[in-house]
Amino acid sequence: MRRIASALLALSALPVLASPTAAEFARRQPIVLGAGPAALHRLDLPADVYRFSARRDVSDLQVFNAAGEAVPWAISPSHGQPQPARDYPLPAFPLPSLAKANRSAGIVLDSRGLPASNRAYLALELEQSAYRGRVALSASDDGERWQPLESRELLQLSGSALRLDLHGDGSRYLRLDWLDKPFKLRRASLHVGPGAAEPLLQSGDWIAAKPGAAGEYLFDLGMRAPLRRLELALPNPNTSARGVWYKRERPDQPWQNAFSSELTQLGQASTLLLENLDGDSDRYWRLVVDTRQGGLGAGLPRLRASWPRQQLTFAARGQPPFMLAYGHPSFFITDQANTLLNSPEPAQPAALGPALAGGVRPAPPAQAPMPKKSPWLWGSLLLAVGLLGWISYRLIKEPAPSDTQ
Structure with missing residues (x-):
């Protein structure tokens, strides 16, 4: 009886382990391969993947070959070139003075959207050819709560730009308060040092x-x-x-x-x-x-929203055409074939064709017509089931043999 129960349990698990067909996904897109054969192909994930995927990590996708067989794939971010050192101009806004009307107490610099890492210093170009005064530099992410960075004296004699060390701070806003003598700002810029390659972004509508x-x-x-x-x-x-x-x-x-x-x-x-x-x-x-x-x-x-551009790399196992399918309520991949990303084999670029609607389960195969003598066949089957039930009843009622010493 235990063997029969185990077999029935294994059979009941088969539908869960079975991979769905391409038609069972919400969307399908044919993959257009480049010229020439290749073992690996790589393409950009379309924005529709995030629209129709049922999972945050978009793991409910699959790549099929012409025979409808799933092939190995992996997802990786698309990076640009390493970032060189660069100066970014900063918009400046006067900070109203609470003590005197029509007078500024300092300036606020807007650094939103600029790289938050590898910030080296803040460069100030003044209208005055000579300036000497003390300022306080602070930073904030919301424009309300300010974190002091440093207070120091600024001295300009030759008209060159003044520099304020940012100590690696990556806040969205920078604020300069005049502690004694104000100055007239001509230009402010943020100097960002060289950095690693940033992920490329993909924008929506x-x-x-x-x-x-x-x-x-x-x-x-x-x-x-x-x-x-x-x-x-x-x-x-x-x-x-x-x-x-x-x-x-x-x-x-x-x-x-x-x-x-x-x-x-x-x-x-x-x-x-x-x-x-x-x-x-x-x-x-x-x-x-x-x-x-x-x-x-x-x-x-x-x-408009932007997110890191993702690339899909898959192995060209089987015959083309290949199909990308995504969006499934219950299917997902837990372990991607990440070894494809480290393969010395170069991946050939590929593209996607027009999207096709899915979500329709395949129709069951047509059944053969019932034979004319089917009532006799059904009767034989019922008789066999009854005989098996009678044998099982006799086995249960039969007392078990006692152990002999």
């Missing part, structure tokens, strides 16, 4: 906001990608307002506070780099703007 309450804007990205950056396009130039961002993964979840940002755009309209995110995969975003000074004005803002 611009999403128009849906209006909520006064000063409230709702965005649905339509996907759950590992977000790295958000960009906002304001409806009007010459706008300055403060906004608070909220996020959630599903519509039935409560909103979670994400971050605050200064929404300032003066002069020619352009996009604002809002945040360097660290892999947030939330689909729904909410912006609440202070409307006491007009908010964003008439019109609706637009939002």
